[in-house]
Amino acid sequence: MRKLTNVLVTGGAGFIGCNFIRVLLKKTPGFTGRVINLDALTYAGNASSLADIDGEFGGKRYFFERADITDRERVRGIFQKYDIDTVIHFAAESHVDRSILGPEAFIRTNVMGTFTLLDAARDLWRGEGGSMREDVLFHHVSTDEVYGSLGETGYFTETTPYDPRSPYSASKASSDHLVFAYHHTYGLPVTLSNCSNNYGPYHFPEKLIPLMILNMLEGKPLPVYGDGKYVRDWLFVEDHNTAVWAIVNRGKSGEKYNIGGENEWENITLLRKLIGIVAEKAGLDAGKVAETITFVKDRPGHDRRYAIDCSKLKRELGWTQSVTFEEGLSLTVDWYLSNKAWVVNVKSGEYAHWVEKNYTAR
Numbered sequence: 001m002r003k004l005t006n007v008l009v010t011g012g013a014g015f016i017g018c019n020f021i022r023v024l025l026k027k028t029p030g031f032t033g034r035v036i037n038l039d040a041l042t043y044a045g046n047a048s049s050l051a052d053i054d055g056e057f058g059g060k061r062y063f064f065e066r067a068d069i070t071d072r073e074r075v076r077g078i079f080q081k082y083d084i085d086t087v088i089h090f091a092a093e094s095h096v097d098r099s100i101l102g103p104e105a106f107i108r109t110n111v112m113g114t115f116t117l118l119d120a121a122r123d124l125w126r127g128e129g130g131s132m133r134e135d136v137l138f139h140h141v142s143t144d145e146v147y148g149s150l151g152e153t154g155y156f157t158e159t160t161p162y163d164p165r166s167p168y169s170a171s172k173a174s175s176d177h178l179v180f181a182y183h184h185t186y187g188l189p190v191t192l193s194n195c196s197n198n199y200g201p202y203h204f205p206e207k208l209i210p211l212m213i214l215n216m217l218e219g220k221p222l223p224v225y226g227d228g229k230y231v232r233d234w235l236f237v238e239d240h241n242t243a244v245w246a247i248v249n250r251g252k253s254g255e256k257y258n259i260g261g262e263n264e265w266e267n268i269t270l271l272r273k274l275i276g277i278v279a280e281k282a283g284l285d286a287g288k289v290a291e292t293i294t295f296v297k298d299r300p301g302h303d304r305r306y307a308i309d310c311s312k313l314k315r316e317l318g319w320t321q322s323v324t325f326e327e328g329l330s331l332t333v334d335w336y337l338s339n340k341a342w343v344v345n346v347k348s349g350e351y352a353h354w355v356e357k358n359y360t361a362r
């Protein structure tokens, strides 16, 4: 049986990680263990997103460690300090456009950082006699972008060959290969998930959906790449996280699982849908907002379509999505409308100082 008592969440101050920790500590009654959030707090890390969690669980079941996953000594020290038995590895450089401008950080964090964590787990999870413990697990969170681009039909399955095409997806593909290499070579218990595009609360405003919501509210232009006909599958972030938790609990070691929304949209259609929701909730004129759509120069090497077959996860682990796209978008817009302080904090850069000002190491 897996222990799941001292769970190391890497990248827990990022978009998906902070939602994951909140669900785990507040909405998962079966889980009574401790969560250790290891995050370097890069520009994408915002520890204030977990201020409420820190207040309620800090020093008891929630611990924050500011550390870089490429720092071998710190990583090993944290494993030992908390007697880690489960790793859920979200930490990454995650923005495709940034990977095109500066790929090096992606190779460092996504490849070297994953290697550093795997190597610590391998060394520290050896039991007596040198054999690997069986009550531990390393879960790696990855993306559907490792599979490359699809034409108008077809879906990525768990057996689709890897064909990454951006520095981001190539670095994630490398990390996926390392995870399975540690399983096959050293017997490390691992699971892996490849998920489609997430959206929801606490999403950094450089990503499509929060960028558009905030630009609409501020009366700014709505930039759309190329012809706007790029197709992505969208999943509400809480549904990604319940899938990860299902895999961590019941997934088979050595297996990978696709996670998706079964919810494909062309960017331009998504945007028109979002304009309708934002306009209604914020009292704007949808027609006028739509006039601010601006087609901009395409991203180099832009993958045309991603679509994911998540039937293995549904069939084997009984997971399913909990909200429709309309419901998820509506919840997201409500969140941005009622959390303006969070947005101001991010846009002003103030969020970068939250830890120094508010967190006392325990």
Ligand SMILES: NC(=O)c1ccc[n+]([C@@H]2O[C@H](COP(=O)([O-])OP(=O)(O)OC[C@H]3O[C@@H](n4cnc5c(N)ncnc54)[C@H](O)[C@@H]3O)[C@@H](O)[C@H]2O)c1
Residues within 6 Å of the ligand: 010, 011, 012, 013, 014, 015, 016, 017, 038, 039, 040, 041, 042, 043, 044, 045, 046, 067, 068, 069, 070, 089, 090, 091, 092, 093, 094, 095, 109, 113, 141, 142, 143, 144, 172, 194, 195, 196, 197, 198, 199, 204
């Ligand atoms: N966002 C999506 O739509 C999506 C979809 C599929 C998979 N994923 C994967 O999910 C994971 C989380 O994505 P996200 O959108 O929450 O990312 P994010 O960019 O919002 O957060 C990443 C977090 O990792 C931390 N981090 C970065 N480099 C680090 C380092 N060297 N050491 C320690 N911490 C570091 C950052 O401070 C940040 O808190 C990533 O692995 C990503 O590849 C994301």
